[in-house]
Amino acid sequence: MKMLKKYFNYGLTLVIMLATPLLYAKAESQVLATVDNLTITSDQLEMAVASSPFATQFIAMNEDDQAAIRGDLLRRMVISRLLYLEATHQGVDKNTIFIKEMNDFRLSQLYRHYMDKLRSRIQIPEEAVAAMKSQFKGNADGFAAARSAYLADRYRGLRMLTLQKLRDKYHVRIHEERLLPKSSDDTLLLEGDGIQITYGDIAPDRIDKKQINSAWLNDQLYKRAELLLIAKAAEEEEVDVSPRVKAFGDERLPALLVEQKQREWVPDDQTLKDYFRLHPEFGQIEERRHIGQLIVANRKQAESFRQRILAGESLFNLAGQYSIDPYGRSRNGDMGWIQPGRGMPQIEQALSKLADNEISGVIETPAGFHIITILERRPGSTKTFSGVRDRLLQAVISEKMNAYLQELEKRHRVVWNVIKEDTNPSTKTSASGGS
Structure with a gap:
């Protein structure tokens, strides 16, 4: 199995492991992954969580969201160690x-x-x-x-x-x-x-x-x-500032290698222009719609609210009071500007037939029962190279980085050690997988 497939499609096994932090509290620190001779432990992962931008909201999140954050951080830590090893292999630390x-x-x-x-x-x-x-x-x-x-x-x-x-x-x-x-x-x-x-x-x-x-x-x-x-x-x-200096070096080496590779991958704007010629879709800006939305838990309530809106009440006032979507309720139903294709299929289908300021029928999705409206639209447009240069740069680097990480997989062995949940509290099993 290719490493990138593990990084970005590792979902289920990582969720099994990362959604159960109590296992770590009850036992000694576990080795979650190794990259050659470098290890990543559960203690290190928890430290990464604590120092992440999500730290203050982490405890209030549900288990799936916590697992997703832990999984993403673990993947990032493995990639960082891969790049660190390659940087030392190439002598970047002597640069x-x-x-x-x-x-x-x-x-x-x-x-x-x-x-x-x-x-x-x-x-x-x-x-x-x-x-x-x-x-x-x-x-x-x-x-x-x-x-x-x-x-x-x-x-x-x-x-x-x-x-x-x-x-x-x-x-x-x-x-x-x-x-x-x-x-x-x-x-x-x-x-x-x-x-x-x-x-x-x-x-x-x-x-x-x-x-x-x-x-x-x-x-x-x-x-x-x-x-x-x-x-x-x-x-x-x-x-003695050596611990802080070492920590800085451990972070800076991978970054310096990536900067070096980026200069190789994109030596000048001509590289990006050639890419743009092959991928003109980067210059296409789709129509955007300013959406209002109310979501409730059952159809009967949704139909009742829809009749009230048609009779003159404000969808936005009702959304601010009754919407079951925390984000939408906090914004009084104003969902901002959204490009076509970004929503659930049922919502997209309804939006495609909706005129501006028209109130939709009740739309059922796994999230609940929706009433939506389009406040205004911004038509699509075509941007020149200078207008999308940064997006092109990100796309080229992303493609090159994915291929580069696959190369590093062949040089540095990655082993995942996943703690699986066990119905018997006296036993645990571990699934280890190499590259």
């Missing part, structure tokens, strides 16, 4: 871009740690707090703003004093006379004990040359100097 990004991230984490510690040293004297409370009595927002302004002012002063001390400590010398827009990359702009900054450090080739002037260069130089000085001070205090 100068990756090495520079890792170093810059390490410096930023050292800087952040040191400055957070510096900020935590600032205390507001009791008499200053009392004065603020007196001035902003009964005004909590005003008091909070005054307190923040006081801390910010003290932080700026402490920061400048700290930087000056570090410049003296590391014998920093700045060569502002060399700060010219056309300097060579190896021109030394700042030097000190264990610290140096060259022109190439602050004005790399990827920077738009139009924005490079003396004022911009001066600003970049002092920002870089501050970063290096603070990071060096943090290192001397033996601040």
